[in-house]
Amino acid sequence: MNNMMSLFLSPRGRIGRKPFIVAIATWCVFYMAQYFWFQKTGQNTLNFFLALGLMVLNIHIIFCVFGKRLHDIGRSTWALMGVFMLILIVAVFVMLNFGGVEYFDTIMKNPDKHNDPVFMREVQQIYQDSLSKSLPKIGPLLSVLPSAFTLWLCAKNGHNTGNRYGPALYSLEKEAKAHE
Numbered sequence: 001m002n003n004m005m006s007l008f009l010s011p012r013g014r015i016g017r018k019p020f021i022v023a024i025a026t027w028c029v030f031y032m033a034q035y036f037w038f039q040k041t042g043q044n045t046l047n048f049f050l051a052l053g054l055m056v057l058n059i060h061i062i063f064c065v066f067g068k069r070l071h072d073i074g075r076s077t078w079a080l081m082g083v084f085m086l087i088l089i090v091a092v093f094v095m096l097n098f099g100g101v102e103y104f105d106t107i108m109k110n111p112d113k114h115n116d117p118v119f120m121r122e123v124q125q126i127y128q129d130s131l132s133k134s135l136p137k138i139g140p141l142l143s144v145l146p147s148a149f150t151l152w153l154c155a156k157n158g159h160n161t162g163n164r165y166g167p168a169l170y171s172l173e174k175e176a177k178a179h180e
Contacts, residue, residue: 011064014072014166016158023065024150031058066150071165072158083149087142094141099130 007015007023015023034054041047067077106123113119131138162168 008061011067015068016169020069069153073156074159074163087145094138098134099127103127
């Protein structure tokens with residue numbers, strides 16, 4: 001249990017490809033359980049605060065697991081931060097392309113109606129309808145970058161020697177077996 005806590009909650013150290021794949025698969029199961037929980041229980045105050053807490057926990061788990069794998073290949077977690085920023089940029093770009101530009105264009109062409117709640121609801125509804133029609137296209141677009149990054153980390157060989165993030169993984173395994 002301590003190894004699992006360390007794997008998911010501690011950003012220190014290194015992990016090889018196999019533990020990384022197991023950790024990602026385990027996190028995916030955890031994430032799917034969250035999805036089904038929120039689908040089943042709906043929207044309420046408890047779920048709002050639970051979703052906030054789980055969002056922070058999920059980001060921390062991703063940071064720890066991916067960070068350790070990056071450490072194994074001799075890289076810092078700045079690469080992960082770069083991926084997060086690219087995902088954010090891509091998300092904004094995609095949302096603007098799938099209805100966002102029209103939303104802002106409509107609002108900017110009608111400055112006298114900014115305080116009209118009926119007009120604003122209509123514009124928001126048009127944007128929401130446009131976005132929901134495009135959702136089947138948006139999901140795959142937003143999943144390309146994290147999927148490619150994960151596959152790269154799965155395929156990349158780790159350092160066979162120690163690096164600034166810790167000793168070589170095979171020496172850690174030998175040391176653990178020696179203590180058994």
